[in-house]
Amino acid sequence: xxxxxxxxxxxxxxxxxxxxxxxxxxxxxxxxxxxxxxxxxxxxxxxxxxxxxxxxxxxxxxxxxxxxxxxxxxxxxxxxxxxxxxxxxxxxxxxxxxxxxxxxxxxxxxxxxxxxxxxxxxxxxxxxxxxxxxxxxxxxxxxxxxxxxxxxxxxxxxxxxxxxxxxxxxxx
Numbered sequence: 001x002x003x004x005x006x007x008x009x010x011x012x013x014x015x016x017x018x019x020x021x022x023x024x025x026x027x028x029x030x031x032x033x034x035x036x037x038x039x040x041x042x043x044x045x046x047x048x049x050x051x052x053x054x055x056x057x058x059x060x061x062x063x064x065x066x067x068x069x070x071x072x073x074x075x076x077x078x079x080x081x082x083x084x085x086x087x088x089x090x091x092x093x094x095x096x097x098x099x100x101x102x103x104x105x106x107x108x109x110x111x112x113x114x115x116x117x118x119x120x121x122x123x124x125x126x127x128x129x130x131x132x133x134x135x136x137x138x139x140x141x142x143x144x145x146x147x148x149x150x151x152x153x154x155x156x157x158x159x160x161x162x163x164x165x166x167x168x169x170x171x172x
Contacts, residue, residue, distance in 0.1 A: 014059055015079040018072075022056040025049055026072045029065065 018026070028038040035053070039046045053068065060075075062068040136144075 011075055011078065014061075014071075015075050017059050018056055019052075022052045022059075023072075025052045026056055026068070026076075029053065029069050030073055030076075 024042060025038055028041060033041070035046050035049045038049045042049070053065065056072070057063075057065070057068040060068055060071040062071050
């Protein structure tokens, strides 16, 4: 009879005996990398990679590289999990008090879509502020660009026509 809380399991002991450097090599071994490729990625020698993998193979009790990868993959799935840290979880959303004198909320149609900090007290708004909004679909953006390009082309042609007319008037 064994008490699961008093003695760590054999897998737990194997996992804790693996060093970070061995785990880095084993992670790349799981990606089917050769010793030479692992050495290049970790910027170490091939002999260092082979030594780390051999030591890890002995710790895991595997006979070859394939068994080493399988045993490490099984241990990694069990022991290499990120625990949930409740400190980094966002707080639950809370209702904000109303800014209205009577405590009621505004009607949805009365609310206006404005960027943060923008009020009517800042003066007149730019005339084409909403022309290129981030929430337009790509087709709408292309249509806006085509309309602007067409407008520029019309202005250019009108300018050329006016220039030719003035040239004819001055030359006659």
